[in-house]
Amino acid sequence: MTGHPGDASRLPPAIEATGLRRVYDLKPKPVVALESVDLEVAPGEFFGLLGPNGAGKTTLIKILTTLLLPSAGSARIFGFDVATETRRIRRIMNMVAGGEQSGYGILTVREQLWMFSQFYGLGTREGWRRVDGLIEAVGLDEQRLQRVSTLSTGQRQKMNMARGLLNDPWILFLDEPTLGLDVSAARGIREQVLAWKAEIPGRTVLLTTHYMAEADELCERIAIVDRGRILAIGSPAELKRRVQRDSIFRLEVDRLDGGPAALARLPGVVSAAFASNAAPDAQHVTVNLALREDAALGGVVTALAGMHSQIRSLGKSEPTLEDVFVKLVGRGLADAVDDSTPMPRSDADDDVAAAHAQAHDPETNG
Amino acid sequence: MSTAAVPNPPGGSLTPAQRRLAADPRITADWTRRQTAETNLRALVGRAYPRVRGMFREPSWVIFEILLPFLGTSAYVMVYRALKAPEEYVGFVVLGGALSAFWLNVVWSMAGQLYWEKSQGNLELYFAAPMSLMSVLLGMAAGGLAMSSTRAAAVLVISASVFGVQFDVQEWWLVGVVFLLTLTALYGLGMMMASLFLLWGREAWHLTNVMVEPVYFVSGLNFPVGRLGAIGVAAIATIPFAVGLDAMRQLAFPHSDLLVGTPPPGIEALILVAMTVVFTGASRWCMTTIERMARSRGSLSIRWQ
Numbered sequence: 252m253t254g255h256p257g258d259a260s261r262l263p264p265a266i267e268a269t270g271l272r273r274v275y276d277l278k279p280k281p282v283v284a285l286e287s288v289d290l291e292v293a294p295g296e297f298f299g300l301l302g303p304n305g306a307g308k309t310t311l312i313k314i315l316t317t318l319l320l321p322s323a324g325s326a327r328i329f330g331f332d333v334a335t336e337t338r339r340i341r342r343i344m345n346m347v348a349g350g351e352q353s354g355y356g357i358l359t360v361r362e363q364l365w366m367f368s369q370f371y372g373l374g375t376r377e378g379w380r381r382v383d384g385l386i387e388a389v390g391l392d393e394q395r396l397q398r399v400s401t402l403s404t405g406q407r408q409k410m411n412m413a414r415g416l417l418n419d420p421w422i423l424f425l426d427e428p429t430l431g432l433d434v435s436a437a438r439g440i441r442e443q444v445l446a447w448k449a450e451i452p453g454r455t456v457l458l459t460t461h462y463m464a465e466a467d468e469l470c471e472r473i474a475i476v477d478r479g480r481i482l483a484i485g486s487p488a489e490l491k492r493r494v495q496r497d498s499i500f501r502l503e504v505d506r507l508d509g510g511p512a513a514l515a516r517l518p519g520v521v522s523a524a525f526a527s528n529a530a531p532d533a534q535h536v537t538v539n540l541a542l543r544e545d546a547a548l549g550g551v552v553t554a555l556a557g558m559h560s561q562i563r564s565l566g567k568s569e570p571t572l573e574d575v576f577v578k579l580v581g582r583g584l585a586d587a588v589d590d591s592t593p594m595p596r597s598d599a600d601d602d603v604a605a606a607h608a609q610a611h612d613p614e615t616n617g
Numbered sequence: 618m619s620t621a622a623v624p625n626p627p628g629g630s631l632t633p634a635q636r637r638l639a640a641d642p643r644i645t646a647d648w649t650r651r652q653t654a655e656t657n658l659r660a661l662v663g664r665a666y667p668r669v670r671g672m673f674r675e676p677s678w679v680i681f682e683i684l685l686p687f688l689g690t691s692a693y694v695m696v697y698r699a700l701k702a703p704e705e706y707v708g709f710v711v712l713g714g715a716l717s718a719f720w721l722n723v724v725w726s727m728a729g730q731l732y733w734e735k736s737q738g739n740l741e742l743y744f745a746a747p748m749s750l751m752s753v754l755l756g757m758a759a760g761g762l763a764m765s766s767t768r769a770a771a772v773l774v775i776s777a778s779v780f781g782v783q784f785d786v787q788e789w790w791l792v793g794v795v796f797l798l799t800l801t802a803l804y805g806l807g808m809m810m811a812s813l814f815l816l817w818g819r820e821a822w823h824l825t826n827v828m829v830e831p832v833y834f835v836s837g838l839n840f841p842v843g844r845l846g847a848i849g850v851a852a853i854a855t856i857p858f859a860v861g862l863d864a865m866r867q868l869a870f871p872h873s874d875l876l877v878g879t880p881p882p883g884i885e886a887l888i889l890v891a892m893t894v895v896f897t898g899a900s901r902w903c904m905t906t907i908e909r910m911a912r913s914r915g916s917l918s919i920r921w922q
Contacts, residue, residue, distance in 0.1 A: 313915070316745055317745065317912075318744055319912055320913050329646070339646035342747045345745075352737055353742050354739065357671045357674055362666070367663070369663025370743070370747075372656030372660075373659070418637065419637050
């Protein structure tokens with residue numbers, strides 16, 4: 252078997268999922284977290300899964316990383332079956348989740364990474380060399396000998412990223428990797444992933460996020476997921492073209508009785524949703540509006556006056572992924588199902604926690 | 618960090634590093650048996666590392682792991698001497714105090730460890746890595762052994778010197794064999810318990826409490842277990858700590874007429890062999906079962922389940 256660095260076209264799909272379904276056997280009734288998911292990701296692709304908490308993103312990642320079995324359907328990673336060829340898949344993949352607290356606080360950053368390198372079979376010296384290289388690459392030089400327990404959130408996530416790259420994975424699963432990070436730290440993580448991916452053709456990344464801008468910046472293709480189903484797949488540009496026929500406005504008001512739903516009912520309004528990056532507070536409410544035509548704006552302004560809402564700002568904007576999401580899902584990320592169950596929060600648990608909440612919701616259960 | 622893909626030599630054999638950087642993931646994923654075995658061994662060392670490192674990094678363990686147990690042992694020595702009990706009893710207590718380090722380590726640092734790893738998010742990463750989970754368990758055991766051995770040796774040496782205990786060992790080789798078998802049986806049980814605790818979740822913590830004082834009592838921590846009659850025999854048949862301790866006492870005090878009602882050390886060594894096989898096999902079976910259940914139920918990474 253011969254190969255050429257840079258020739259990724261002869262490789263099998265990095266991800267190939269057919270009819271994937273996953274049901275959690277929760278009480279009082281089972282909850283469907285994934286339903287009929289078909290997906291193909293090419294080797295070398297940067298692919299994003301975009302959706303709210305509980306959409307099924309993490310369940311999909313867990314199936315693809317061999318941590319969870321599908322209830323029905325099949326999935327392959329570079330040709331290896333996730334149900335039966337787990338060992339082979341684990342040799343070529345790695346994963347990093349946002350807010351990850353893995354490892355042992357008593358170790359230094361360098362020691363912790365070396366420990367994980369041993370789990371992937373790197374030689375002792377090779378492991379130390381690789382660890383030192385990655386520490387430098389992620390910008391943790393100053394924290395090299397610092398105990399893990401003393402790292403800040405951003406530093407910790409940089410270390411987690413280094414851990415995820417220890418075995419030079421062919422496919423890297425990133426589950427909300429910038430969750431809770433400040434702008435600068437999040438940018439650092441994104442740049443690092445892009446740089447790593449660019450080193451060798453064929454390296455593939457599957458990213459889940461609910462940060463629209465992040466998905467837009469990083470992903471070559473995106474799947475919009477909600478309630479366990481893939482609603483649309485395409486490049487960011489392709490997805491945005493779906494809403495280009497509509498007039499998109501960003502509206503800021505001092506109050507909005509009845510929420511965006513009150514606007515969505517108005518004639519000529521295609522959709523209305525809270526802007527995900529500007530959650531409502533006591534002072535103002537920001538809403539993304541999609542109108543069939545600009546003329547419908549007059550009706551919106553009149554209705555707002557009737558609701559005693561004072562307009563702070565109003566501007567026409569280019570379609571964003573958020574507009575695509577609102578159009579497809581019928582609500583914004585900020586309005587989407589969230590799990591407010593009193594459980595220890597972990598983003599990795601979102602699908603099940605949200606499913607759990609759904610199962611206990613009297614409305615869902617009738 | 619810079620890495621470059623290595624062209625694959627046609628039909629050639631690749632080193633693990635070359636395989637990792639091969640230009641085809643199917644080659645990267647295709648490990649030899651040797652590579653798999655090496656990875657498992659490295660994972661064992663890797664998992665033992667935090668325990669050994671922590672021992673040196675947090676010296677407070679000297680107080681909690683050596684000084685306090687020594688005080689506990691001293692109290693029993695004082696009681697026996699006040700009662701003018703035969704001097705062998707002091708030796709029994711000192712041996713019990715030394716060996717209890719291993720039992721405590723098994724109960725507190727082995728049994729609950731996987732449950733703790735799950736709550737930290739480590740367990741998911743262990744499952745997602747290519748090594749065998751038995752390597753993780755063995756690594757935990759090896760690291761725990763290093764720590765407990767230090768404590769046991771310290772308690773033994775200090776107590777023996779302070780209280781002037783005279784051991785009359787005549788079969789050193791058998792002492793060595795019994796000691797090693799006791800450890801393998803104990804940590805085999807610890808690995809099995811770690812899996813079971815993971816399976817049972819929070820309720821397992823109650824079990825931990827049950828496994829300290831009651832086990833000390835039925836194992837004869839501070840007195841010869843044979844004095845318990847049928848209960849002592851039952852303990853010898855089921856608890857590695859009980860059988861190992863009794864065998865060590867018999868070997869350290871071969872002429873004592875206080876150690877009655879239990880099998881000779883040779884037989885107890887065989888019991889330890891059987892325990893090692895059963896507990897290690899059971900822990901392996903448990904881990905496989907747990908992984909299968911976790912993948913099917915989705916409970917592996919759900920912290921609140």
